[in-house]
Amino acid sequence: MPVKLALAGVGNCASVFVQGLRFYSGKETKGLWHPVVAGLAPKDLSVVAAFDVDSRKVGRDLSKALFEAPNVARRYADIPPSGVKVSPGILKGQVAPHLEGEKLSSSTRKTVAGELEKSRTDILVNLISSGSDASSEEYARAALEAGCAFVNCTPSLVLKNRVLAAQFGRAKLPLVGDDLMSQFGGTVFHKGLLGLMIRRGVKVSKSYQLDVGGGSETLNTIDEGIKMAKREVKTTSVSSEVPYKFETVAGTTDFVDYMGNDRTSYFWFEGAGFMNSGISVDVYLRSADGANAGNVLLDVLRATSSSARSKETAKAQEICAYGFKSPPKHEKFDVAYEMFAKSFVSR
Ligand SMILES: NC(=O)c1ccc[n+]([C@@H]2O[C@H](COP(=O)([O-])OP(=O)(O)OC[C@H]3O[C@@H](n4cnc5c(N)ncnc54)[C@H](O)[C@@H]3O)[C@@H](O)[C@H]2O)c1
Numbered sequence: 001m002p003v004k005l006a007l008a009g010v011g012n013c014a015s016v017f018v019q020g021l022r023f024y025s026g027k028e029t030k031g032l033w034h035p036v037v038a039g040l041a042p043k044d045l046s047v048v049a050a051f052d053v054d055s056r057k058v059g060r061d062l063s064k065a066l067f068e069a070p071n072v073a074r075r076y077a078d079i080p081p082s083g084v085k086v087s088p089g090i091l092k093g094q095v096a097p098h099l100e101g102e103k104l105s106s107s108t109r110k111t112v113a114g115e116l117e118k119s120r121t122d123i124l125v126n127l128i129s130s131g132s133d134a135s136s137e138e139y140a141r142a143a144l145e146a147g148c149a150f151v152n153c154t155p156s157l158v159l160k161n162r163v164l165a166a167q168f169g170r171a172k173l174p175l176v177g178d179d180l181m182s183q184f185g186g187t188v189f190h191k192g193l194l195g196l197m198i199r200r201g202v203k204v205s206k207s208y209q210l211d212v213g214g215g216s217e218t219l220n221t222i223d224e225g226i227k228m229a230k231r232e233v234k235t236t237s238v239s240s241e242v243p244y245k246f247e248t249v250a251g252t253t254d255f256v257d258y259m260g261n262d263r264t265s266y267f268w269f270e271g272a273g274f275m276n277s278g279i280s281v282d283v284y285l286r287s288a289d290g291a292n293a294g295n296v297l298l299d300v301l302r303a304t305s306s307s308a309r310s311k312e313t314a315k316a317q318e319i320c321a322y323g324f325k326s327p328p329k330h331e332k333f334d335v336a337y338e339m340f341a342k343s344f345v346s347r
Contacts, residue, residue, distance in 0.1 A: 003040065003305040004120055006049035006148075008139045009127035010057050010086055012073040012215050012261050013153065013180075014050075015066040016290030017127075017297055019077040021045055024298075033183065033295040036346040038306030042298055045305075047082065048119040051089030051112060051139075055103040058088050070098065070216045072260040073290040087115055090142065093134025097223045098216040109142045116146035123149045123304055125297075126177075130155050130217060131226035140164055144171060149308045151300060152177030153293070155233045159320070159328055174307045174316040176300065179233050179325040181333075182292035186211050186265035187234055187325055189285050190250060191241040191333050193269060202271040202279055204242060209234070209250035210266045213289060214259030221252040233326045240330035263289045296323050303344040318343055 007014050024042035029035050032042070050062050057065040063079040065086045091106035116124060124143040126136055136156035143150040144167055152158045152175075159165055159177050168175035181187050190209045197204050212218075221230055231251030238250045269281040300323040307315045320327035322340035331339065341347070 002044055002046045003301065004048040004122045005045055005301065006051070006116055006119060006121040006124045007047060007127055008051045008089055008124060009129065010050050010052040010062065010065045011127060011129070012071050012217065012290040013293050013297075014127045015071050015073040016076065016261075016288075016294055018047060018062065018066055018079060019075070020294045020298065021047070022079055023077040031295075032298075034299055034345050037299050037302035038344045039346070040302040040305065045298070045301060047084060049115055049121055050084055050086045051115075052086050053089045053091050053104045053106050054099060055105045057086050058105040060086055062086060072215050074261065074288065076291070087112070089128070090135050090138045092138050094131055096129030096132055096216070096220050097226070098129070098219045109138050109145070112139070113142040113145040116142060116148055121146065121148045122308060123151055123301060125301065126150065126152045126154055126158075128154060129220050130230055131220055131223065132156065137161060137164065140168075140175070144168060144173065147171070147173065149174040149176070149304050151304055153180040153297065155179040155230045155326070157233075157326060159326075169313060172311040172313055174304050174313050174319070176304050176316050176319050177324055177326070180293055180296060180300070181237070181323060181325045182287070182289075183295045184285075185287060185289075185292050186250065186263070186267075186285060187237055188333055189265065190238045190267060193267065193281065193283075194238065194241045195332065195334070197269065197271050197279075198242060202273055204246050204269065204271040206247040206268075206270045207238070208248065208268050209238070211252040211263055212254045212256055212259070212266070213252065213261075213263035214255065214257055215261045215289065217289070218252055218255045218263070222255050227252060237325040237330070241332060261289050263287055299323065299340070299344070303340065306344065315343060
């Protein structure tokens with residue numbers, strides 16, 4: 001039986017993800033990290049509902065909305081008409097800075113929950129803008145009311161809400177998050193180099209990661225409040241890789257319109273070796289943001305569906321530790337991968 005997904009937020013990440021479902025719907029496996037997770041191939045996932053609040057997207061067929069402004073993600077695959085119309089989503093609390101002054105269209109939690117039930121959604125995937133904390137929590141409540149799992153890809157700390165976490169636990173529904181960790185993005189690259197320095201006996205003293213990109217997500221993330229919240233999530237994730245205190249900063253620092261959906265992360269590491277001799281590293285990483293999320297999102301959703309079906313919600317911790325920057329419990333990234341792979345990946 002196909003896994004039915006609903007998307008909250010039809011932005012760049014959603015665009016590339018849905019294109020990926022199409023790209024991998026046949027025999028193509030080029031660039032696919034794990035062809036089978038929890039017994040499921042990408043073709044076993046289908047999008048049955050979608051929500052946004054931007055009037056340029058609401059009311060349109062998903063296949064069109066995915067390429068509507070202000071989305072800037074590349075076209076990797078042609079998407080035929082889907083028959084899924086983007087519905088008005090939930091808007092509570094802060095509106096994403098890039099949507100200020102735009103025509104918005106929103107609905108109630110009850111209506112959204114009703115649509116999730118009607119479409120028999122298994123998993124609601126939260127891909128709305130950073131900083132929309134109250135809306136993210138409302139989507140989680142809508143998922144709970146509709147009896148579906150919730151995967152929070154945004155940096156809003158939904159899993160830290162103890163009441164919500166307990167309610168999902170009692171309902172035996174997976175609650176997975178927070179803040180998706182890209183396949184080869186700044187966070188995991190930063191963690192990887194720190195881990196290498198530590199494994200080679202270098203005493204790390206300082207590091208930084210300064211991200212620059214285009215697209216509406218980067219524009220939102222340079223808003224001072226959102227920037228500091230997102231920096232906290234990334235910095236905590238990176239720090240968890242080092243067994244002692246050191247100084248580090250990780251986060252988005254600037255928006256460059258013409259970079260589109262691309263991102264460049266600049267890193268600097270400082271440490272000490274033999275007789276306290278200095279060792280430093282300057283390096284940068286370039287990637288396409290939406291595409292960098294695709295493989296991990298595919299993995300996380302297939303594993304979440306298996307955890308929902310078996311009602312083994314304890315397994316959700318393995319999914320969180322592998323696929324997210326702010327899981328309930330941090331693990332070293334390679335340990336988290338092994339735990340996840342052992343439970344879910346067919347090798
Ligand atoms: N590599 C990645 O793409 C990546 C990695 C980790 C986390 N994330 C997270 O995923 C989320 C989406 O990223 P993106 O690059 O697609 O952003 P984006 O700005 O391109 O898209 C966000 C979409 O959400 C919509 N939106 C805003 N508020 C909404 C609401 N209340 N209800 C419904 N829709 C709403 C916007 O209109 C837009 O279509 C962000 O929170 C980001 O931090 C993305």
